[in-house]
Amino acid sequence: MSPADxxxxxxxxxxxxxxxxxxxxxxRAAASRRRLLLLAPFAAAAAAGAGFYAMLxxxxxxxxxxxxxxxxxxxxxxxxxxxxxxxxxxxxxxxxADLRGQGRxxxxxxxxxxxxxxxxxxxxxxxxxxxxxxxxxxxxKDKPADSLAFLRRHGTPYIRLxxxxxGRVAIDWGLYGVPETYLIDxxxxxxxxxxxxxxxxxxxxxxxxxxxxxx
Amino acid sequence: MMPPPAALRGAAPPLLRAGRxxxxxxxxxxxxxxxxAVTDPAEMLRDxxxxxxxxxxxxxxxxxxxxxxxxxxxxxxxxxxxxxxVREQVAAGRSDAEVMDYLHARxxxxxxxxPPVKPETWLLWGMPVIALGLGTGMxxxxxxxxxxxxxxxxxLSAAERARLRAIEDGKGR
Numbered sequence: 001m002s003p004a005d006x007x008x009x010x011x012x013x014x015x016x017x018x019x020x021x022x023x024x025x026x027x028r029a030a031a032s033r034r035r036l037l038l039l040a041p042f043a044a045a046a047a048a049g050a051g052f053y054a055m056l057x058x059x060x061x062x063x064x065x066x067x068x069x070x071x072x073x074x075x076x077x078x079x080x081x082x083x084x085x086x087x088x089x090x091x092x093x094x095x096x097a098d099l100r101g102q103g104r105x106x107x108x109x110x111x112x113x114x115x116x117x118x119x120x121x122x123x124x125x126x127x128x129x130x131x132x133x134x135x136x137x138x139x140x141k142d143k144p145a146d147s148l149a150f151l152r153r154h155g156t157p158y159i160r161l162x163x164x165x166x167g168r169v170a171i172d173w174g175l176y177g178v179p180e181t182y183l184i185d186x187x188x189x190x191x192x193x194x195x196x197x198x199x200x201x202x203x204x205x206x207x208x209x210x211x212x213x214x215x
Numbered sequence: 216m217m218p219p220p221a222a223l224r225g226a227a228p229p230l231l232r233a234g235r236x237x238x239x240x241x242x243x244x245x246x247x248x249x250x251x252a253v254t255d256p257a258e259m260l261r262d263x264x265x266x267x268x269x270x271x272x273x274x275x276x277x278x279x280x281x282x283x284x285x286x287x288x289x290x291x292x293x294x295x296x297x298x299x300x301v302r303e304q305v306a307a308g309r310s311d312a313e314v315m316d317y318l319h320a321r322x323x324x325x326x327x328x329x330p331p332v333k334p335e336t337w338l339l340w341g342m343p344v345i346a347l348g349l350g351t352g353m354x355x356x357x358x359x360x361x362x363x364x365x366x367x368x369x370x371l372s373a374a375e376r377a378r379l380r381a382i383e384d385g386k387g388r
Contacts, residue, residue, distance in 0.1 A: 067282060072323030141292070167296055174321040176279035176293060 061201060071182075071193035072174050078108070078184050079172040083162025086139060088148050094136050094162030100188040105214040106134040108182045109158070110170060112142040113150035115178045121197035122154050128203070129157035133211065137161045140170050140178050183207070185214040258295070260302050269305045272314050273298055277328050285328060 058064025073079075078099050085093035099106055109125060111118040129135050137158030139147040144163055151161075164170055173182065176195065183192035192210050194202060260266040270287055276297065278289035286294040286301070297318065304314045318326050330336050338345075371379065 069279065069325045070323065072319070072321060167293075171293075171296060171300065171321060174323070176322070 065196065068195060069176065071190070071195075073182075073190045074193065076190055077188050078182070078190055079169075081162075081169040081172060083138060083164055083169060086144055086147055086151075086161050086163050088144075089151055089156060089161050091137075091156060091158060091161040094138065094160045096188075098136065098160055099184050100186070102134045103186065104134065105183055105185050105191070105211055106136060108136045108138065108173075108184060110138045110140045110164075110173075110175055110178050110180045111150075112140050112178045113146040114142065117197035118150075118179045119154070121179055121181075121199070122157075124198040124200065124203055125157040126155055128207075129159075134159055138169065139163050139165075140175070141165060141167045183210055183214070258298060258302070260306055262306075265305050266302075268311065269298075269302045272301050272305070272311055275315065275328055276301070276318060277326050279322060279326065 055064055055066075059066075078096055080096045082095040083093055085091060099108065107128065125135060135158050137156075137160070139161065142150075142163075142165065144165070147163070162169070167175075173180075174193075179197055181194045181198055182190055185191050191214060192206070194206070198207070260269060273287035274285045276286045278284045278286050278291055278294040278297075280291040280293050281289050284294075286297045300317070301314055304317065309317075315327070324330050324336070330339060332340055
């Protein structure tokens with residue numbers, strides 16, 4: 001007697017089986033395969049759930065940004081530029097040559113007084129400046145008077161400050177919004193770009209290891 | 216409640232009325248699209264042939280801010296700047312490829328609405344072929360299995376045959 005027949009015998013008597021009993025040589029293997037197939041949708045749903053959870057977590061911590069775009073300038077020399085100083089800010093203007101010759105990696109931060117995330121990241125910039133990281137600022141598409149008011153109110157963390165009111169230098173950097181922060185190594189090569197506000201986590205998890213690496 | 220306007224209550228046959236409504240809806244849909252396109256005459260080049268070239272280049276370039284529009288369609292500040300750069304370079308006599316290269320060097324592949332074919336984008340470009348191949352393979356596999364496997368499910372087991380005999384004999388329930 002085949003196993004299938006045995007099962008048939010113990011099953012409650014039904015008027016007529018709607019599905020005929022399997023007669024293939026390995027019905028048990030086929031049945032277990034079918035049961036596995038039944039689990040497949042659950043497995044797919046669980047995988048999707050895990051994926052979505054990871055995405056949401058990343059969105060919360062800033063580790064995942066669906067609109068983020070990698071910079072095309074990573075590994076390339078910083079573009080050449082010369083920007084005038086901000087009148088009244090008591091800082092010299094900024095040119096490409098200033099980025100080299102600091103003897104350590106430097107940061108270039110694009111900001112604007114009209115940009116709320118710039119306000120959010122400002123404490124982190126202040127902290128970097130206090131730690132002695134050479135920080136250069138570029139005021140992007142901002143009225144000089146507004147930039148000045150912003151810096152007077154929140155402090156000027158930059159050692160040099162250029163004004164890019166037309167936003168043309170920013171395009172040479174591949175900027176697509178403010179704030180954006182670039183790390184330039186001692187040879188003047190762009191090593192890292194952060195689009196969006198610098199957070200405490202960004203500083204400790206991303207920037208500081210890089211600053212040590214390129215020091 | 217206000218009575219419906221006379222024009223709607225008028226003698227226009229229903230089909231014509233429906234047509235008019237459809238046209239009005241289409242016009243409404245088209246309006247925002249027309250607004251979003253470049254309409255500022257100050258932005259345009261004086262030479263219509265050059266302007267047309269600049270537009271064609273601009274339609275191939277992604278607005279990095281809105282990300283799903285070309286710079287020609289976008290109202291974002293950055294898109295306007297990039298349009299201006301495209302027009303300056305076209306007016307200066309640069310070729311289409313040179314203008315595209317200029318922005319590609321700064322913004323990377325993402326700025327191109329038609330991504331270049333290279334190892335990183337093989338999967339992207341190959342996906343239609345891969346999907347078609349997988350689908351065809353599945354259809355062929357299913358058809359082959361149907362053709363080769365005997366209709367085992369249609370044959371009765373010994374127990375079923377016994378029960379069928381019982382039913383035929385009039386003893387079954």
